[in-house]
Amino acid sequence: MAEMGEEKQHSIPALPWMRDPVDITLSQQLPLHSVPSLHPKLKSALEDLGISNLFPVQVAVWHETVGPGNFERDICVNSPTGSGKTLAYALPLVQMLSDRITRCLRALVVVPTRDLALQVKQVFDAIASPLGLRVGLAIGQSSLADEISELVEMPAHDISTYYDPHHVSLPRFQSKVDILVATPGRLMDHINTTKGFTLEHLYYLVVDETDRLLREAYQSWLPTVLELIQSNDDGFFQPADSFFPCSVGALRTRRRCGVERGFKDKPYPRLAKMVLSATLTQDPGRIIQLNLHHPLLLKAGQMRYRLPENLESFKLICDKNVKPLYLIALLKSLGEEKCLVFTKSVDSTHRLCQLLNCFEDLQIDIKEYSSLQHQRVRSKTLNEFRKGVFQVLVSSDALTRGMDVEGVRNVINYDVPKYIKTYVHRAGRTARAGQTGRCFTLMSEDEVRRFKKLMRKAEGGSCLDHNISSSLIEALNTSYQSALTKYKVIISKTQKKPKK
Numbered sequence: 001m002a003e004m005g006e007e008k009q010h011s012i013p014a015l016p017w018m019r020d021p022v023d024i025t026l027s028q029q030l031p032l033h034s035v036p037s038l039h040p041k042l043k044s045a046l047e048d049l050g051i052s053n054l055f056p057v058q059v060a061v062w063h064e065t066v067g068p069g070n071f072e073r074d075i076c077v078n079s080p081t082g083s084g085k086t087l088a089y090a091l092p093l094v095q096m097l098s099d100r101i102t103r104c105l106r107a108l109v110v111v112p113t114r115d116l117a118l119q120v121k122q123v124f125d126a127i128a129s130p131l132g133l134r135v136g137l138a139i140g141q142s143s144l145a146d147e148i149s150e151l152v153e154m155p156a157h158d159i160s161t162y163y164d165p166h167h168v169s170l171p172r173f174q175s176k177v178d179i180l181v182a183t184p185g186r187l188m189d190h191i192n193t194t195k196g197f198t199l200e201h202l203y204y205l206v207v208d209e210t211d212r213l214l215r216e217a218y219q220s221w222l223p224t225v226l227e228l229i230q231s232n233d234d235g236f237f238q239p240a241d242s243f244f245p246c247s248v249g250a251l252r253t254r255r256r257c258g259v260e261r262g263f264k265d266k267p268y269p270r271l272a273k274m275v276l277s278a279t280l281t282q283d284p285g286r287i288i289q290l291n292l293h294h295p296l297l298l299k300a301g302q303m304r305y306r307l308p309e310n311l312e313s314f315k316l317i318c319d320k321n322v323k324p325l326y327l328i329a330l331l332k333s334l335g336e337e338k339c340l341v342f343t344k345s346v347d348s349t350h351r352l353c354q355l356l357n358c359f360e361d362l363q364i365d366i367k368e369y370s371s372l373q374h375q376r377v378r379s380k381t382l383n384e385f386r387k388g389v390f391q392v393l394v395s396s397d398a399l400t401r402g403m404d405v406e407g408v409r410n411v412i413n414y415d416v417p418k419y420i421k422t423y424v425h426r427a428g429r430t431a432r433a434g435q436t437g438r439c440f441t442l443m444s445e446d447e448v449r450r451f452k453k454l455m456r457k458a459e460g461g462s463c464l465d466h467n468i469s470s471s472l473i474e475a476l477n478t479s480y481q482s483a484l485t486k487y488k489v490i491i492s493k494t495q496k497k498p499k500k
Protein backbone atom coordinates (compact mmCIF):
# COMPACT_ATOMS: atom_id res chain seq x y z
CA MET A 1 0.00 0.00 0.00
CA ALA A 2 2.78 2.36 0.95
CA GLU A 3 4.48 1.92 -2.41
CA MET A 4 1.21 2.50 -4.22
CA GLY A 5 0.72 5.75 -2.30
CA GLU A 6 4.07 7.00 -3.49
CA GLU A 7 3.56 5.93 -7.08
CA LYS A 8 0.35 7.89 -7.27
CA GLN A 9 2.27 11.06 -6.57
CA HIS A 10 2.95 13.44 -9.39
CA SER A 11 6.23 12.58 -11.12
CA ILE A 12 7.50 16.15 -10.62
CA PRO A 13 8.98 16.11 -7.13
CA ALA A 14 7.45 18.41 -4.56
CA LEU A 15 10.84 19.19 -3.03
CA PRO A 16 12.61 21.93 -5.04
CA TRP A 17 16.11 20.43 -4.65
CA MET A 18 14.85 17.18 -6.16
CA ARG A 19 13.83 18.98 -9.36
CA ASP A 20 17.38 19.91 -10.23
CA PRO A 21 19.51 16.77 -9.88
CA VAL A 22 23.03 16.10 -11.06
CA ASP A 23 22.67 13.62 -13.92
CA ILE A 24 24.93 10.65 -13.19
CA THR A 25 24.66 9.43 -16.78
CA LEU A 26 26.79 12.41 -17.80
CA SER A 27 29.69 11.03 -15.74
CA GLN A 28 32.06 8.61 -17.42
CA GLN A 29 33.76 5.57 -15.94
CA LEU A 30 37.10 6.67 -14.53
CA PRO A 31 40.30 4.59 -14.43
CA LEU A 32 41.60 4.25 -10.87
CA HIS A 33 44.85 6.07 -11.67
CA SER A 34 42.79 9.15 -12.65
CA VAL A 35 40.68 9.26 -9.49
CA PRO A 36 41.81 12.39 -7.64
CA SER A 37 43.33 11.84 -4.16
CA LEU A 38 42.60 8.09 -4.16
CA HIS A 39 44.61 6.53 -1.32
CA PRO A 40 47.23 4.17 -2.80
CA LYS A 41 46.16 1.35 -0.45
CA LEU A 42 42.56 1.83 -1.47
CA LYS A 43 43.63 1.71 -5.10
CA SER A 44 45.44 -1.57 -4.66
CA ALA A 45 42.53 -3.02 -2.62
CA LEU A 46 40.25 -2.19 -5.54
CA GLU A 47 42.68 -3.72 -8.00
CA ASP A 48 42.72 -6.88 -5.88
CA LEU A 49 38.95 -6.99 -6.33
CA GLY A 50 39.47 -6.85 -10.09
CA ILE A 51 38.24 -3.27 -10.32
CA SER A 52 40.11 -0.99 -12.72
CA ASN A 53 37.56 1.80 -13.25
CA LEU A 54 35.06 3.55 -11.05
CA PHE A 55 31.47 3.40 -12.32
CA PRO A 56 29.69 6.72 -13.07
CA VAL A 57 27.74 6.77 -9.80
CA GLN A 58 30.98 6.17 -7.88
CA VAL A 59 32.73 8.98 -9.77
CA ALA A 60 29.82 11.35 -9.06
CA VAL A 61 29.71 10.55 -5.32
CA TRP A 62 33.51 10.75 -5.02
CA HIS A 63 33.42 14.17 -6.65
CA GLU A 64 30.85 15.43 -4.12
CA THR A 65 32.53 13.95 -1.04
CA VAL A 66 36.29 13.50 -1.32
CA GLY A 67 36.55 15.74 -4.38
CA PRO A 68 35.75 19.43 -4.76
CA GLY A 69 32.26 19.00 -3.27
CA ASN A 70 34.00 18.26 0.05
CA PHE A 71 30.81 16.77 1.46
CA GLU A 72 29.43 20.25 2.05
CA ARG A 73 25.97 18.89 1.30
CA ASP A 74 24.21 15.66 2.18
CA ILE A 75 24.07 13.30 -0.76
CA CYS A 76 20.98 11.52 -2.13
CA VAL A 77 21.58 8.92 -4.81
CA ASN A 78 18.92 7.50 -7.11
CA SER A 79 20.64 5.19 -9.56
CA PRO A 80 19.64 1.85 -11.07
CA THR A 81 20.08 -1.54 -9.48
CA GLY A 82 23.54 -2.99 -10.01
CA SER A 83 25.10 0.39 -10.84
CA GLY A 84 27.57 0.12 -7.94
CA LYS A 85 26.00 2.16 -5.14
CA THR A 86 27.67 0.12 -2.38
CA LEU A 87 31.18 1.11 -3.42
CA ALA A 88 29.87 4.59 -4.23
CA TYR A 89 29.44 5.19 -0.50
CA ALA A 90 32.00 2.72 0.88
CA LEU A 91 34.96 4.23 -1.00
CA PRO A 92 34.61 7.82 0.23
CA LEU A 93 33.89 6.66 3.79
CA VAL A 94 37.03 4.54 3.91
CA GLN A 95 39.12 7.23 2.26
CA MET A 96 37.84 9.91 4.65
CA LEU A 97 38.46 7.73 7.71
CA SER A 98 41.89 6.59 6.54
CA ASP A 99 43.70 9.28 8.54
CA ARG A 100 41.79 8.76 11.79
CA ILE A 101 43.97 8.48 14.87
CA THR A 102 41.84 6.85 17.54
CA ARG A 103 39.45 4.00 16.90
CA CYS A 104 35.89 5.18 17.51
CA LEU A 105 32.63 4.42 15.78
CA ARG A 106 32.75 7.03 13.00
CA ALA A 107 30.47 5.68 10.31
CA LEU A 108 27.13 3.93 10.54
CA VAL A 109 25.59 2.14 7.57
CA VAL A 110 21.99 1.06 7.99
CA VAL A 111 20.43 -1.50 5.64
CA PRO A 112 17.06 -3.25 5.83
CA THR A 113 18.03 -6.94 5.93
CA ARG A 114 20.66 -9.20 7.48
CA ASP A 115 21.76 -10.82 4.25
CA LEU A 116 22.24 -7.41 2.68
CA ALA A 117 24.22 -6.29 5.74
CA LEU A 118 26.51 -9.31 5.39
CA GLN A 119 27.06 -8.47 1.74
CA VAL A 120 27.81 -4.82 2.48
CA LYS A 121 30.22 -5.79 5.25
CA GLN A 122 32.11 -7.98 2.84
CA VAL A 123 32.59 -5.01 0.51
CA PHE A 124 33.82 -2.84 3.39
CA ASP A 125 36.13 -5.55 4.71
CA ALA A 126 37.86 -5.82 1.36
CA ILE A 127 38.68 -2.12 1.16
CA ALA A 128 38.83 -1.00 4.79
CA SER A 129 41.15 -3.58 6.35
CA PRO A 130 44.14 -2.64 4.17
CA LEU A 131 43.85 0.84 5.69
CA GLY A 132 43.67 -0.50 9.24
CA LEU A 133 39.97 0.25 9.66
CA ARG A 134 37.72 -2.26 11.36
CA VAL A 135 34.16 -2.97 10.29
CA GLY A 136 31.51 -4.38 12.62
CA LEU A 137 28.10 -5.96 12.19
CA ALA A 138 24.98 -5.39 14.25
CA ILE A 139 22.38 -7.62 12.66
CA GLY A 140 21.34 -10.16 15.25
CA GLN A 141 23.00 -13.08 13.52
CA SER A 142 24.72 -14.15 16.72
CA SER A 143 23.70 -13.64 20.34
CA LEU A 144 23.69 -10.09 21.65
CA ALA A 145 26.58 -10.93 23.99
CA ASP A 146 28.72 -12.25 21.11
CA GLU A 147 27.92 -9.22 19.03
CA ILE A 148 28.80 -6.86 21.87
CA SER A 149 32.16 -8.56 22.32
CA GLU A 150 32.91 -7.80 18.67
CA LEU A 151 31.89 -4.17 18.97
CA VAL A 152 32.93 -2.82 22.35
CA GLU A 153 36.08 -3.32 24.37
CA MET A 154 35.08 -3.67 27.99
CA PRO A 155 37.09 -1.92 30.70
CA ALA A 156 39.86 -4.06 32.11
CA HIS A 157 38.37 -4.07 35.64
CA ASP A 158 35.09 -5.50 36.70
CA ILE A 159 32.77 -2.52 36.55
CA SER A 160 30.66 -3.33 39.58
CA THR A 161 33.68 -3.39 41.88
CA TYR A 162 35.47 -0.61 40.04
CA TYR A 163 32.83 2.05 40.13
CA ASP A 164 33.19 4.74 42.71
CA PRO A 165 30.94 7.78 42.13
CA HIS A 166 33.56 10.07 43.65
CA HIS A 167 36.41 8.67 41.67
CA VAL A 168 37.40 10.88 38.75
CA SER A 169 38.64 8.09 36.51
CA LEU A 170 35.59 6.27 35.20
CA PRO A 171 35.59 2.97 33.32
CA ARG A 172 36.51 3.46 29.71
CA PHE A 173 34.76 1.56 27.02
CA GLN A 174 36.45 1.51 23.66
CA SER A 175 34.87 0.88 20.29
CA LYS A 176 36.42 -2.06 18.47
CA VAL A 177 35.14 -0.84 15.13
CA ASP A 178 35.39 2.29 12.97
CA ILE A 179 32.49 1.44 10.72
CA LEU A 180 29.31 -0.36 11.68
CA VAL A 181 26.90 -2.04 9.28
CA ALA A 182 23.57 -2.55 11.03
CA THR A 183 19.97 -3.50 10.61
CA PRO A 184 17.65 -1.08 12.42
CA GLY A 185 16.25 -3.50 15.01
CA ARG A 186 19.63 -4.68 16.28
CA LEU A 187 21.00 -1.16 16.15
CA MET A 188 18.24 -0.13 18.55
CA ASP A 189 19.08 -3.06 20.84
CA HIS A 190 22.65 -1.78 21.14
CA ILE A 191 21.58 1.82 21.59
CA ASN A 192 19.17 0.83 24.36
CA THR A 193 21.10 -1.82 26.20
CA THR A 194 24.77 -2.13 25.28
CA LYS A 195 27.02 -0.42 27.77
CA GLY A 196 29.75 1.50 26.06
CA PHE A 197 28.01 1.50 22.68
CA THR A 198 27.90 5.11 21.62
CA LEU A 199 27.18 7.18 18.54
CA GLU A 200 28.78 10.27 20.01
CA HIS A 201 31.77 10.10 17.67
CA LEU A 202 29.75 9.42 14.54
CA TYR A 203 30.71 11.49 11.49
CA TYR A 204 28.86 9.71 8.74
CA LEU A 205 25.48 8.08 8.36
CA VAL A 206 24.56 6.01 5.31
CA VAL A 207 20.99 4.89 4.75
CA ASP A 208 21.00 2.26 2.02
CA GLU A 209 17.69 1.25 0.42
CA THR A 210 16.36 4.47 1.93
CA ASP A 211 12.77 4.20 0.74
CA ARG A 212 12.50 0.72 2.24
CA LEU A 213 13.95 1.87 5.56
CA LEU A 214 11.76 4.96 5.74
CA ARG A 215 8.63 2.97 5.02
CA GLU A 216 8.65 1.26 8.38
CA ALA A 217 9.44 2.78 11.73
CA TYR A 218 11.67 -0.09 12.98
CA GLN A 219 11.36 1.08 16.56
CA SER A 220 11.98 4.69 15.54
CA TRP A 221 15.65 4.00 14.82
CA LEU A 222 16.10 7.11 12.67
CA PRO A 223 14.72 9.74 15.06
CA THR A 224 16.62 8.02 17.86
CA VAL A 225 19.95 8.16 16.01
CA LEU A 226 19.43 11.78 14.95
CA GLU A 227 18.34 12.80 18.40
CA LEU A 228 21.36 11.15 20.02
CA ILE A 229 23.70 12.99 17.68
CA GLN A 230 21.91 16.28 18.10
CA SER A 231 21.72 16.17 21.89
CA ASN A 232 25.35 15.10 22.04
CA ASP A 233 26.31 18.09 19.90
CA ASP A 234 24.33 20.43 22.09
CA GLY A 235 26.36 19.24 25.03
CA PHE A 236 23.26 18.01 26.82
CA PHE A 237 23.69 14.38 25.98
CA GLN A 238 23.63 11.98 28.85
CA PRO A 239 23.45 8.32 27.96
CA ALA A 240 20.29 6.60 29.21
CA ASP A 241 22.39 4.91 31.84
CA SER A 242 24.58 7.80 32.93
CA PHE A 243 26.11 5.49 35.49
CA PHE A 244 28.44 4.38 32.71
CA PRO A 245 29.61 7.34 30.70
CA CYS A 246 30.37 6.45 27.10
CA SER A 247 33.06 8.88 26.15
CA VAL A 248 36.52 7.69 25.22
CA GLY A 249 38.50 9.54 27.82
CA ALA A 250 38.74 13.21 26.96
CA LEU A 251 38.35 12.54 23.25
CA ARG A 252 36.10 15.07 21.56
CA THR A 253 34.60 14.61 18.16
CA ARG A 254 34.40 17.60 15.93
CA ARG A 255 31.97 17.06 13.12
CA ARG A 256 32.10 18.92 9.89
CA CYS A 257 30.23 22.21 10.11
CA GLY A 258 27.15 23.39 8.32
CA VAL A 259 25.41 26.73 8.27
CA GLU A 260 21.65 26.70 8.49
CA ARG A 261 19.25 29.61 8.58
CA GLY A 262 17.78 28.57 11.92
CA PHE A 263 21.25 28.86 13.42
CA LYS A 264 21.57 32.59 12.63
CA ASP A 265 24.42 31.92 10.18
CA LYS A 266 26.50 30.34 12.90
CA PRO A 267 28.20 27.11 11.93
CA TYR A 268 26.94 24.03 13.75
CA PRO A 269 28.32 20.50 13.77
CA ARG A 270 26.52 18.11 11.51
CA LEU A 271 26.41 14.43 10.77
CA ALA A 272 27.19 14.01 7.07
CA LYS A 273 24.65 11.75 5.38
CA MET A 274 24.35 9.69 2.25
CA VAL A 275 21.03 8.11 1.35
CA LEU A 276 20.66 5.77 -1.59
CA SER A 277 18.19 3.64 -3.50
CA ALA A 278 17.32 2.56 -7.03
CA THR A 279 13.84 3.85 -6.24
CA LEU A 280 14.46 6.80 -3.97
CA THR A 281 11.34 8.22 -2.41
CA GLN A 282 10.20 11.70 -3.47
CA ASP A 283 7.72 11.95 -0.65
CA PRO A 284 8.55 15.12 1.32
CA GLY A 285 6.92 13.63 4.41
CA ARG A 286 9.38 10.76 4.33
CA ILE A 287 12.49 12.69 3.21
CA ILE A 288 12.06 15.24 5.97
CA GLN A 289 12.66 12.51 8.57
CA LEU A 290 16.29 12.35 7.41
CA ASN A 291 16.93 15.97 8.38
CA LEU A 292 19.20 16.45 5.36
CA HIS A 293 21.61 19.35 5.10
CA HIS A 294 21.32 21.21 1.76
CA PRO A 295 20.73 17.90 0.02
CA LEU A 296 22.13 17.24 -3.42
CA LEU A 297 20.40 14.68 -5.61
CA LEU A 298 22.52 12.51 -7.91
CA LYS A 299 20.21 10.77 -10.34
CA ALA A 300 20.53 8.59 -13.42
CA GLY A 301 18.40 9.73 -16.36
CA GLN A 302 15.17 11.64 -16.57
CA MET A 303 12.50 9.36 -15.23
CA ARG A 304 11.98 8.44 -11.64
CA TYR A 305 12.58 4.74 -12.25
CA ARG A 306 15.21 3.38 -14.57
CA LEU A 307 15.97 -0.21 -15.49
CA PRO A 308 19.54 -1.41 -16.08
CA GLU A 309 20.78 -0.70 -19.58
CA ASN A 310 21.44 -4.30 -20.52
CA LEU A 311 18.23 -5.75 -19.16
CA GLU A 312 15.69 -7.24 -21.56
CA SER A 313 12.11 -7.59 -20.31
CA PHE A 314 9.73 -10.23 -21.65
CA LYS A 315 6.15 -11.19 -20.98
CA LEU A 316 5.02 -14.78 -21.18
CA ILE A 317 1.27 -15.16 -21.54
CA CYS A 318 -0.43 -18.31 -20.31
CA ASP A 319 -3.57 -19.46 -18.53
CA LYS A 320 -3.47 -19.25 -14.75
CA ASN A 321 -4.10 -22.96 -14.24
CA VAL A 322 -1.07 -24.01 -16.31
CA LYS A 323 1.39 -21.46 -14.96
CA PRO A 324 3.63 -24.07 -13.27
CA LEU A 325 3.80 -25.98 -16.54
CA TYR A 326 4.89 -22.85 -18.41
CA LEU A 327 7.40 -22.05 -15.72
CA ILE A 328 8.96 -25.50 -16.02
CA ALA A 329 9.03 -25.16 -19.81
CA LEU A 330 10.70 -21.77 -19.49
CA LEU A 331 13.29 -23.09 -17.02
CA LYS A 332 13.99 -26.03 -19.33
CA SER A 333 14.43 -23.70 -22.29
CA LEU A 334 16.95 -21.62 -20.34
CA GLY A 335 19.29 -24.58 -20.04
CA GLU A 336 21.70 -24.44 -17.13
CA GLU A 337 21.53 -20.71 -16.50
CA LYS A 338 21.10 -19.46 -12.94
CA CYS A 339 17.51 -18.28 -12.42
CA LEU A 340 15.74 -16.43 -9.68
CA VAL A 341 11.95 -16.94 -9.53
CA PHE A 342 9.88 -14.42 -7.58
CA THR A 343 6.41 -15.10 -6.24
CA LYS A 344 3.93 -12.81 -4.52
CA SER A 345 4.23 -14.22 -0.98
CA VAL A 346 6.09 -16.53 1.34
CA ASP A 347 3.28 -19.10 1.11
CA SER A 348 3.31 -19.07 -2.69
CA THR A 349 7.09 -19.47 -2.60
CA HIS A 350 6.81 -22.56 -0.45
CA ARG A 351 3.95 -24.09 -2.46
CA LEU A 352 5.59 -23.44 -5.81
CA CYS A 353 8.89 -24.86 -4.67
CA GLN A 354 7.15 -27.99 -3.36
CA LEU A 355 5.28 -28.46 -6.61
CA LEU A 356 8.36 -27.95 -8.78
CA ASN A 357 10.21 -30.54 -6.75
CA CYS A 358 7.42 -33.03 -7.50
CA PHE A 359 8.37 -33.03 -11.19
CA GLU A 360 10.24 -36.18 -12.05
CA ASP A 361 13.28 -36.18 -14.33
CA LEU A 362 13.41 -32.40 -14.18
CA GLN A 363 17.16 -32.34 -13.72
CA ILE A 364 17.00 -28.84 -12.30
CA ASP A 365 17.89 -28.32 -8.65
CA ILE A 366 15.42 -25.93 -7.06
CA LYS A 367 15.40 -24.40 -3.58
CA GLU A 368 13.39 -21.77 -1.79
CA TYR A 369 14.27 -18.59 0.10
CA SER A 370 11.72 -16.74 2.17
CA SER A 371 11.33 -14.92 5.45
CA LEU A 372 9.40 -17.94 6.79
CA GLN A 373 12.69 -19.79 7.05
CA HIS A 374 15.19 -19.42 9.84
CA GLN A 375 17.91 -16.89 9.05
CA ARG A 376 20.58 -19.59 9.18
CA VAL A 377 18.73 -21.70 6.59
CA ARG A 378 18.26 -18.67 4.38
CA SER A 379 21.90 -17.63 4.51
CA LYS A 380 23.01 -21.21 3.80
CA THR A 381 20.67 -21.41 0.79
CA LEU A 382 21.92 -18.08 -0.48
CA ASN A 383 25.54 -19.14 -0.13
CA GLU A 384 24.88 -22.34 -2.03
CA PHE A 385 23.09 -20.40 -4.74
CA ARG A 386 26.04 -18.02 -5.00
CA LYS A 387 28.41 -20.96 -5.34
CA GLY A 388 26.24 -22.58 -8.00
CA VAL A 389 25.38 -25.65 -5.90
CA PHE A 390 21.86 -25.46 -7.36
CA GLN A 391 20.45 -23.56 -10.28
CA VAL A 392 17.00 -22.17 -9.49
CA LEU A 393 16.04 -20.21 -6.41
CA VAL A 394 12.35 -19.54 -5.75
CA SER A 395 11.97 -16.51 -3.55
CA SER A 396 9.52 -14.15 -1.98
CA ASP A 397 10.31 -10.45 -2.11
CA ALA A 398 12.73 -10.99 0.80
CA LEU A 399 15.47 -11.17 -1.81
CA THR A 400 14.52 -8.21 -3.98
CA ARG A 401 16.52 -5.47 -2.30
CA GLY A 402 20.19 -5.02 -2.90
CA MET A 403 21.20 -8.67 -3.12
CA ASP A 404 24.10 -9.21 -5.48
CA VAL A 405 24.42 -12.79 -6.70
CA GLU A 406 26.94 -13.29 -9.42
CA GLY A 407 25.84 -15.11 -12.54
CA VAL A 408 22.06 -14.68 -12.24
CA ARG A 409 21.18 -14.47 -15.92
CA ASN A 410 17.41 -14.64 -15.56
CA VAL A 411 14.80 -13.29 -13.23
CA ILE A 412 11.31 -14.75 -13.53
CA ASN A 413 8.26 -13.05 -12.08
CA TYR A 414 5.97 -15.99 -11.46
CA ASP A 415 3.44 -13.44 -10.23
CA VAL A 416 3.09 -10.03 -11.82
CA PRO A 417 4.48 -7.43 -9.41
CA LYS A 418 1.90 -4.96 -8.18
CA TYR A 419 4.16 -1.94 -8.29
CA ILE A 420 6.88 -0.73 -10.61
CA LYS A 421 9.23 -0.43 -7.64
CA THR A 422 8.86 -4.15 -7.04
CA TYR A 423 9.59 -4.86 -10.70
CA VAL A 424 12.67 -2.62 -10.61
CA HIS A 425 14.15 -4.37 -7.58
CA ARG A 426 13.26 -7.91 -8.68
CA ALA A 427 14.51 -7.45 -12.24
CA GLY A 428 17.57 -5.72 -10.83
CA ARG A 429 18.95 -8.99 -9.46
CA THR A 430 20.20 -9.56 -13.00
CA ALA A 431 21.91 -7.32 -15.58
CA ARG A 432 24.16 -5.95 -12.84
CA ALA A 433 27.42 -4.07 -13.28
CA GLY A 434 26.87 -3.68 -17.02
CA GLN A 435 26.22 -7.40 -17.63
CA THR A 436 23.31 -8.60 -19.72
CA GLY A 437 20.24 -10.20 -18.17
CA ARG A 438 16.61 -11.04 -18.82
CA CYS A 439 13.44 -10.64 -16.83
CA PHE A 440 10.43 -12.80 -17.75
CA THR A 441 6.99 -12.08 -16.32
CA LEU A 442 4.30 -14.77 -16.48
CA MET A 443 0.77 -13.43 -16.83
CA SER A 444 -2.70 -14.24 -18.09
CA GLU A 445 -4.33 -12.26 -20.92
CA ASP A 446 -6.35 -10.19 -18.47
CA GLU A 447 -3.20 -9.00 -16.67
CA VAL A 448 -1.46 -7.68 -19.78
CA ARG A 449 -3.01 -4.23 -19.80
CA ARG A 450 -2.14 -3.44 -16.23
CA PHE A 451 1.37 -4.78 -16.69
CA LYS A 452 1.99 -2.57 -19.74
CA LYS A 453 0.78 0.44 -17.79
CA LEU A 454 3.14 -0.47 -14.98
CA MET A 455 6.14 -0.76 -17.29
CA ARG A 456 5.52 2.66 -18.84
CA LYS A 457 6.56 4.16 -15.50
CA ALA A 458 10.18 3.06 -15.96
CA GLU A 459 12.88 4.21 -18.32
CA GLY A 460 13.86 1.16 -20.39
CA GLY A 461 10.51 -0.46 -19.61
CA SER A 462 9.77 -1.82 -23.10
CA CYS A 463 8.71 -5.43 -23.01
CA LEU A 464 8.71 -8.09 -25.73
CA ASP A 465 6.59 -11.24 -25.99
CA HIS A 466 8.27 -14.50 -25.19
CA ASN A 467 6.79 -17.66 -26.65
CA ILE A 468 7.26 -21.22 -25.52
CA SER A 469 6.89 -23.84 -28.22
CA SER A 470 3.70 -25.87 -27.95
CA SER A 471 5.71 -29.06 -28.54
CA LEU A 472 7.70 -28.40 -25.36
CA ILE A 473 4.49 -27.78 -23.41
CA GLU A 474 2.98 -31.00 -24.75
CA ALA A 475 6.11 -32.96 -23.96
CA LEU A 476 6.03 -31.79 -20.34
CA ASN A 477 2.30 -32.12 -19.79
CA THR A 478 2.29 -35.75 -18.62
CA SER A 479 4.96 -35.12 -15.98
CA TYR A 480 3.04 -31.99 -14.96
CA GLN A 481 -0.10 -34.02 -14.33
CA SER A 482 1.75 -36.61 -12.25
CA ALA A 483 3.57 -33.84 -10.37
CA LEU A 484 0.19 -32.32 -9.53
CA THR A 485 -1.07 -35.66 -8.22
CA LYS A 486 2.06 -36.16 -6.14
CA TYR A 487 1.79 -32.60 -4.80
CA LYS A 488 -1.85 -33.10 -3.78
CA VAL A 489 -0.86 -36.19 -1.77
CA ILE A 490 1.87 -34.21 0.03
CA ILE A 491 -0.55 -31.40 0.79
CA SER A 492 -3.25 -33.71 2.13
CA LYS A 493 -0.67 -35.45 4.35
CA THR A 494 0.61 -32.17 5.80
CA GLN A 495 -2.95 -30.97 6.35
CA LYS A 496 -3.82 -34.15 8.28
CA LYS A 497 -0.84 -33.78 10.59
CA PRO A 498 -1.93 -32.28 13.90
CA LYS A 499 -0.36 -28.91 14.45
CA LYS A 500 2.27 -28.84 17.17
Ligand SMILES: Nc1ncnc2c1ncn2[C@@H]1O[C@H](COP(=O)(O)OP(=O)(O)OP(=O)(O)O)[C@@H](O)[C@H]1O
Pocket residue numbers: 050051052053054055058079080081082083084085086087277278401402403404428432433
Ligand atom coordinates in the same frame (compact mmCIF):
# COMPACT_ATOMS: atom_id res chain seq x y z
N1 LIG B 1 33.79 -0.08 -10.39
C1 LIG B 1 33.37 -1.32 -10.52
N2 LIG B 1 33.93 -2.15 -11.43
C2 LIG B 1 33.48 -3.42 -11.57
N3 LIG B 1 32.48 -3.95 -10.85
C3 LIG B 1 31.90 -3.17 -9.93
C4 LIG B 1 32.31 -1.82 -9.71
N4 LIG B 1 31.54 -1.31 -8.74
C5 LIG B 1 30.70 -2.28 -8.35
N5 LIG B 1 30.89 -3.39 -9.06
C6 LIG B 1 30.13 -4.64 -8.97
O1 LIG B 1 28.82 -4.35 -9.42
C7 LIG B 1 27.87 -5.17 -8.74
C8 LIG B 1 26.71 -4.33 -8.28
O2 LIG B 1 27.12 -3.42 -7.29
P1 LIG B 1 26.18 -2.99 -6.08
O3 LIG B 1 25.68 -4.20 -5.37
O4 LIG B 1 26.90 -1.98 -5.30
O5 LIG B 1 24.96 -2.33 -6.87
P2 LIG B 1 23.80 -1.41 -6.33
O6 LIG B 1 23.75 -0.21 -7.18
O7 LIG B 1 23.93 -1.22 -4.87
O8 LIG B 1 22.52 -2.32 -6.65
P3 LIG B 1 21.12 -2.43 -5.85
O9 LIG B 1 20.35 -1.19 -6.15
O10 LIG B 1 20.49 -3.65 -6.43
O11 LIG B 1 21.45 -2.56 -4.41
C9 LIG B 1 28.63 -5.86 -7.63
O12 LIG B 1 28.88 -7.19 -7.99
C10 LIG B 1 29.94 -5.09 -7.53
O13 LIG B 1 31.01 -5.90 -7.13
